[in-house]
Amino acid sequence: MTDQNHFLIRKLHSLLGLFPVGAFFFEHTLTNSFTLIGPDLWEKWCWCLHNLPFKVPIEILFIFIPLAFHALYGLWIVYVAKNNALRYTYWRNWAFYLQRITALITIVFVTWHVWALKAAELFVGSGGFVNFHNYLTSSPALLAIYVVGWVAAVFHFSNGIWGFLASWGITVGPRAQSYAYVACMLVFCLFTAAGLAALYQLVTVSTVTPLYSMMY
Numbered sequence: 001m002t003d004q005n006h007f008l009i010r011k012l013h014s015l016l017g018l019f020p021v022g023a024f025f026f027e028h029t030l031t032n033s034f035t036l037i038g039p040d041l042w043e044k045w046c047w048c049l050h051n052l053p054f055k056v057p058i059e060i061l062f063i064f065i066p067l068a069f070h071a072l073y074g075l076w077i078v079y080v081a082k083n084n085a086l087r088y089t090y091w092r093n094w095a096f097y098l099q100r101i102t103a104l105i106t107i108v109f110v111t112w113h114v115w116a117l118k119a120a121e122l123f124v125g126s127g128g129f130v131n132f133h134n135y136l137t138s139s140p141a142l143l144a145i146y147v148v149g150w151v152a153a154v155f156h157f158s159n160g161i162w163g164f165l166a167s168w169g170i171t172v173g174p175r176a177q178s179y180a181y182v183a184c185m186l187v188f189c190l191f192t193a194a195g196l197a198a199l200y201q202l203v204t205v206s207t208v209t210p211l212y213s214m215m216y
Contacts, residue, residue, distance in 0.1 A: 013073045014164045016066045017157075024063055025157050029191050032198035039129040039201075039208040046128050067110075074103045095159055102156040109149030129208050136203050143203065150195045158188035 031049065034042040052058065078100045136143055162184040165171040171180045 009073065010077075011167070013070055013077075014160075014167050016070045017160050018164050020062045021067050021070055022157055022161070024067075025153070029194050033194045035129075035198045035201040035205075039205055043129045043208060071103075071107050075107070078103055095162075099156060099159050099163070102152040102159075105149065105152035106156050109145070109153065113146075113149065129202070130206065133202055133206050136199070143199070146199060147196065150199070151192055154188055154191045154195065158184045158191065161187065 031042070031045055034045055136146065162171075162177070162181050165180050166177055171177045
């Protein structure tokens with residue numbers, strides 16, 4: 001592979017990490033946050049998503065293919081990366097190292113998560129919220145896996161935004177990149193809190209109350 005081809009593929013890898021993979025991650029976080037408004041709303045929205053017209057082509061073209069490319073090329077980057085966080089202990093070096101570690105955790109977690117949900121058919125018909133509640137509360141280890149997997153995915157996404165901005169020349173210079181990193185870590189905190197709050201809701205609430213009845 002020539003340096004030019006490698007450069008272009010790295011650019012594509014970075015771009016796909018934000019669009020559409022990052023956009024899907026944002027939508028996933030927003031959807032899970034609906035649990036904080038009401039299980040009924042979350043369940044209805046999930047049902048709509050899982051019954052979209054042309055759902056399979058949309059998933060293949062805009063989720064699975066971009067995600068597979070981003071993940072597979074990311075594994076190659078992890079393989080060839082020279083990690084020296086213990087030798088040079090400044091934060092950006094550690095962030096580079098953590099980006100690779102969270103990539104591996106996220107790939108394993110997402111693959112297992114998708115396979116487990118498809119195999120269990122948790123969203124077939126009604127009762128998706130209760131089904132997922134029973135699934136998450138079936139084992140403390142399972143819940144721990146979701147917490148670790150979620151935090152790893154959020155860090156990889158948030159730190160990846162900084163990498164995208166820097167590699168595409170959007171943030172030029174140390175000052176702009178420092179401000180951008182603060183913003184990305186705020187995204188990390190916000191998305192982490194939203195995901196963990198949704199998990200807490202899914203674990204602690206075991207019944208679904210129609211949203212309209214909550215208004216009276």
